[in-house]
Amino acid sequence: MQRIRLRYTKRGRLRFTSHRDFQRAFERALRRAEVPMAYSAGFTPHPKVSYANAAPTGTGSEAEYLEIALTERRDPEVLRRLLDESLPDGLDVVDAVEAHTSGFADRLTASHWELRLDGVEPEEARKAVEVFLAADSVEVRRQTKKGMRTFDTRAAVASLEVAPTGSDRPGDGPCAILRLVVRHLTPAVRPDDVLSGLRATADLAPPVPAAVTRLAQGPLDEETGTVTDPLAPDRDATPAATVPDGTA
Amino acid sequence: MPVESVFPRLEALLPHVQKPIQYVGGELNSTVKDWDACDVRWALMYPDAYEVGLPNQGVMILYEVLNEREGVLAERTYSVWPDLEKLMREHRVPQFTVDAHRPVGAFDLFGVSFSTELGYTNLLTALDLAGIPLRARDRGVDHPVVVAGGHAAFNPEPIADYIDCAVIGDGEQAVLEITEITRAWKAEGRPGGREELLLRLAKTGGVYVPGFYDVEYLPDGRIARVVPNRSGVPWRVSKHTVMDLDEWPYPKQPLVPLAETVHERMSVEIFRGCTRGCRFCQAGMITRPVRERSITGIGEMVEKGLKNTGFEEVGLLSLSSADHSEIGDIAKGLADRYEDDKIGLSLPSTRVDAFNIDLANELTRNGRRSGLTFAPEGGSERIRKVINKMVSEDDLIRTVATAYGNGWRQVKLYFMCGLPTETDDDVLQIADMAAKVISKGREVSGSNDIRCTVSIGGFVPKPHTPFQWAPQLSAEETDARLEKLRERIRADKRYGRSIGFRYHDGKPGIVEGLLSRGDRRVGDVIRAVYEAGGRFDGWREHFSYDLWMECAERALAPHGVDVDWYTTRERTYEEVLPWDHLDSGLDKDWLWEDWQDALDETEVEDCRWTPCFDCGVCPAMDTSIQIGPTGKKLLPLTVVNK
Numbered sequence: 001m002q003r004i005r006l007r008y009t010k011r012g013r014l015r016f017t018s019h020r021d022f023q024r025a026f027e028r029a030l031r032r033a034e035v036p037m038a039y040s041a042g043f044t045p046h047p048k049v050s051y052a053n054a055a056p057t058g059t060g061s062e063a064e065y066l067e068i069a070l071t072e073r074r075d076p077e078v079l080r081r082l083l084d085e086s087l088p089d090g091l092d093v094v095d096a097v098e099a100h101t102s103g104f105a106d107r108l109t110a111s112h113w114e115l116r117l118d119g120v121e122p123e124e125a126r127k128a129v130e131v132f133l134a135a136d137s138v139e140v141r142r143q144t145k146k147g148m149r150t151f152d153t154r155a156a157v158a159s160l161e162v163a164p165t166g167s168d169r170p171g172d173g174p175c176a177i178l179r180l181v182v183r184h185l186t187p188a189v190r191p192d193d194v195l196s197g198l199r200a201t202a203d204l205a206p207p208v209p210a211a212v213t214r215l216a217q218g219p220l221d222e223e224t225g226t227v228t229d230p231l232a233p234d235r236d237a238t239p240a241a242t243v244p245d246g247t248a
Numbered sequence: 249m250p251v252e253s254v255f256p257r258l259e260a261l262l263p264h265v266q267k268p269i270q271y272v273g274g275e276l277n278s279t280v281k282d283w284d285a286c287d288v289r290w291a292l293m294y295p296d297a298y299e300v301g302l303p304n305q306g307v308m309i310l311y312e313v314l315n316e317r318e319g320v321l322a323e324r325t326y327s328v329w330p331d332l333e334k335l336m337r338e339h340r341v342p343q344f345t346v347d348a349h350r351p352v353g354a355f356d357l358f359g360v361s362f363s364t365e366l367g368y369t370n371l372l373t374a375l376d377l378a379g380i381p382l383r384a385r386d387r388g389v390d391h392p393v394v395v396a397g398g399h400a401a402f403n404p405e406p407i408a409d410y411i412d413c414a415v416i417g418d419g420e421q422a423v424l425e426i427t428e429i430t431r432a433w434k435a436e437g438r439p440g441g442r443e444e445l446l447l448r449l450a451k452t453g454g455v456y457v458p459g460f461y462d463v464e465y466l467p468d469g470r471i472a473r474v475v476p477n478r479s480g481v482p483w484r485v486s487k488h489t490v491m492d493l494d495e496w497p498y499p500k501q502p503l504v505p506l507a508e509t510v511h512e513r514m515s516v517e518i519f520r521g522c523t524r525g526c527r528f529c530q531a532g533m534i535t536r537p538v539r540e541r542s543i544t545g546i547g548e549m550v551e552k553g554l555k556n557t558g559f560e561e562v563g564l565l566s567l568s569s570a571d572h573s574e575i576g577d578i579a580k581g582l583a584d585r586y587e588d589d590k591i592g593l594s595l596p597s598t599r600v601d602a603f604n605i606d607l608a609n610e611l612t613r614n615g616r617r618s619g620l621t622f623a624p625e626g627g628s629e630r631i632r633k634v635i636n637k638m639v640s641e642d643d644l645i646r647t648v649a650t651a652y653g654n655g656w657r658q659v660k661l662y663f664m665c666g667l668p669t670e671t672d673d674d675v676l677q678i679a680d681m682a683a684k685v686i687s688k689g690r691e692v693s694g695s696n697d698i699r700c701t702v703s704i705g706g707f708v709p710k711p712h713t714p715f716q717w718a719p720q721l722s723a724e725e726t727d728a729r730l731e732k733l734r735e736r737i738r739a740d741k742r743y744g745r746s747i748g749f750r751y752h753d754g755k756p757g758i759v760e761g762l763l764s765r766g767d768r769r770v771g772d773v774i775r776a777v778y779e780a781g782g783r784f785d786g787w788r789e790h791f792s793y794d795l796w797m798e799c800a801e802r803a804l805a806p807h808g809v810d811v812d813w814y815t816t817r818e819r820t821y822e823e824v825l826p827w828d829h830l831d832s833g834l835d836k837d838w839l840w841e842d843w844q845d846a847l848d849e850t851e852v853e854d855c856r857w858t859p860c861f862d863c864g865v866c867p868a869m870d871t872s873i874q875i876g877p878t879g880k881k882l883l884p885l886t887v888v889n890k
């Protein structure tokens with residue numbers, strides 16, 4: 001059995017795809033692409049796919065991960081292209097490596113997010129970020145499946161800054177772009193919790209909901225505060241001799 | 249005039265609504281064409297939520313047939329839920345298509361597919377959100393022409409004020425004809441405006457333009473006559489019939505949504521029409537004659553469709569799928585082909601006979617045998633003769649015995665309540681039948697762990713059926729009868745606990761009845777309900793009987809009629825029915841005789857296997873029965889380039 005790890009995106013309008021929707025679409029793409037999937041045992045066998053830490057519905061992402069198990073060997077890049085063609089535009093498969101390591105999910109310790117705040121002046125955002133970062137803790141409350149929970153958003157934030165506003169953004173009017181690295185904790189602190197934190201500490205109240213995109217997720221380099229590629233260990237461990245290819 | 253996508257404005261609203269994915273489009277196999285490269289543009293709507301509308305075959309077929317043509321563009325739109333509707337009104341976002349998010353008001357034609365009447369209020373919501381005047385006569389040359397189609401369009405009178413025209417019957421060729429006429433009219437510079445276009449459509453004899461007909465009433469409220477109000481408009485409008493299904497293998501590329509829908513499988517229509525002659529069934533009456541797709545045509549559609557979609561299940565769809573002349577070979581052939589691919593096969597609408605168990609066994613060769621569904625429809629032998637559902641209790645018991653003997657554990661039985669001439673006793677016999685089913689099941693399976701679910705709904709008389717003259721049972725009587733049945737089942741100490749009971753109360757049926765056999769006066773009721781906030785009437789949680797009744801009382805009073813007049817009143821032979829000028833091919837005298845036969849408990853055979861009984865359709869529509877067997881078999885698919 002061969003295991004392959006894939007990175008995929010949720011771009012543009014398809015960021016409204018829920019995780020369940022994606023799972024269905026992905027399983028259908030596997031069938032269309034005639035991928036030799038390994039199946040679970042039992043009455044209703046399911047193709048073996050494990051998903052890691054999916055982004056919430058409505059959130060764009062450049063870095064979602066999953067792993068599939070195959071009964072025959074395939075070249076990861078050939079497989080990636082096949083699956084990418086098989087999925088609708090916006091759900092793009094952008095990276096594939098054969099799994100040579102274990103503990104993949106544990107490597108996803110932080111996410112790098114971009115938050116586009118339309119209608120907010122970058123200067124206003126900069127001030128709010130300063131206040132937020134200066135605080136020791138910033139507590140927010142949110143309803144979760146387990147009831148009302150309190151989160152310390154400050155502790156979860158590894159870095160937060162206002163990025164220069166590019167010229168290619170849609171519409172006119174003010175717009176601030178935040179770059180945010182959040183540690184994956186339990187319970188999870190989400191980008192919108194950080195926004196609530198900014199509102200609580202610095203009265204930052206965007207007039208329209210933020211457009212949120214996950215840019216990366218993976219191991220957090222505590223020194224630089226950056227998120228690194230979680231597939232790197234698998235890539236590095238790839239034996240020098242490449243597998244024949246996927247047309248076996 | 250440039251047409252812009254409303255998506256940027258819609259996008260800002262989506263984080264605030266339930267299941268936003270249903271509004272973003274991007275389905276696999278969907279099509280977006282260049283607006284300016286096309287000269288005829290259709291918006292197609294299924295007037296219900298996306299999760300119900302997306303899998304609809306009718307819309308999917310027309311979408312593909314139109315988009316395949318050069319210079320023609322078709323996009324889809326569905327009803328938006330009230331949460332989004334509210335935001336769209338606040339932010340002035342118009343009704344949009346999910347393909348390219350273009351405003352519906354910008355299209356040339358707005359085709360709406362009605363498989364049930366319960367979509368009428370949703371039509372009004374969509375028109376209003378699109379900025380199209382609700383009344384057809386208030387529309388100008390730039391507004392889309394609103395075209396109704398689907399089964400409910402066989403009596404479009406209740407929505408006559410709100411649609412520009414209706415097409416009855418199969419849509420594949422009809423939409424292309426309408427397209428050509430529209431194209432020519434536009435190319436000529438739209439001479440004579442909207443009216444001229446509608447007149448050209450009406451003159452074909454296959455497009456009904458309500459505005460070109462006047463309805464005159466008698467003092468007692470009945471219709472005196474329906475007359476064309478200008479020359480060149482035919483007295484009667486004919487239905488359309490596609491004759492060779494193998495030439496129309498649509499959808500070739502079924503849409504695969506990202507959102508979850510009510511129908512998560514690929515469907516292949518294996519034949520159209522049904523001549524079993526069940527007297528309550530409008531679908532069977534209006535889709536005659538039977539036209540089969542060939543076994544090889546079916547095999548090809550399944551093969552290509554699965555490749556294009558990745559679905560795990562194929563539904564072999566029709567009004568009575570086990571009746572295909574080669575169904576045994578089709579089922580076996582497909583089961584052989586896909587045995588290793590974990591593809592499930594299903595047959596909706598199966599009749600009660602032992603043969604169907606063999607089929608069901610074939611279809612579930614390596615799967616689980618959970619439940620089988622049959623529709624005896626009537627509880628007593630007598631009532632089954634009235635409705636012409638030719639199945640005896642012995643047949644049924646024999647069939648379920650085979651089912652339980654083959655490992656099936658659950659049988660679901662569908663019935664109707666409120667059928668013409670029905671008494672309490674006819675309905676109470678359902679309990680006896682269910683008890684016999686359980687008793688037989690325990691006997692043949694040697695197990696007590698078997699179930700029978702009785703599912704029962706109120707009967708609604710429909711236009712173009714022998715029961716179009718019949719009185720509908722009132723909601724109160726329906727509920728009382730169902731209550732008695734429930735009591736009877738509950739009181740059964742031996743079997744009652746193995747019998748599940750599911751029923752629909754009588755109230756929604758009354759509204760459906762009002763809309764099914766209504767005339768133009770009912771249009772005011774629909775509008776009043778819409779204006780009072782009525783939406784999604786097919787959904788229990790949105791439907792309000794009281795609202796409908798209040799609005800009906802107010803809107804109908806000036807005409808001297810009421811809801812009972814439309815529903816529980818029996819019609820006579822002489823009465824001009826609101827849909828008489830719409831020609832389904834069925835001879836009205838034949839329908840009347842069949843109604844009399846029903847009252848006499850006389851059955852009629854199926855014309856596929858016995859001589860033609862002159863229902864009128866074939867000569868009137870110049871069609872004929874098209875059935876196999878072809879004698880061909882489905883060969884195993886050879887595995888290439890693996």
Ligand code: B12
Pocket residue numbers: 296300301302303304305306307309310358359360361362363364395396397398399400415417418419420422423510511517529530531532565566567596710786
């Ligand atoms: C699959 C199916 C379902 C599925 C999928 C529904 C869907 N959204 O499509 C599910 C299980 C969800 C379902 C639910 C229901 N269904 Co259903 N369903 C069917 C079934 C088996 C197939 C429908 C189909 O795809 N037909 C094939 C297509 C190609 O035909 P079509 O849609 O009519 O389209 C053609 C023409 O009508 C025309 N046309 C259609 N639209 C338009 C529009 C324009 C502008 C034009 C010009 C032409 C045009 O062109 C098309 C191509 O020729 C039919 C039985 C049958 N074989 O028809 C019952 C049937 C349509 N369902 C029926 C009923 C009663 C229901 C429910 C109300 C049941 C209930 N009590 O809940 C619900 C209603 C759901 C809803 N709001 O639509 C009845 C309708 C009864 C009637 N008209 O008297 C039918 C006929 C079954 C029956 N014999 O009772 N159903």
Ligand code: SF4
Pocket residue numbers: 523536537538855856860861862863864865866867872873
């Ligand atoms: S005209 Fe005759 S053959 Fe044709 S559908 Fe009617 S009964 Fe059948």
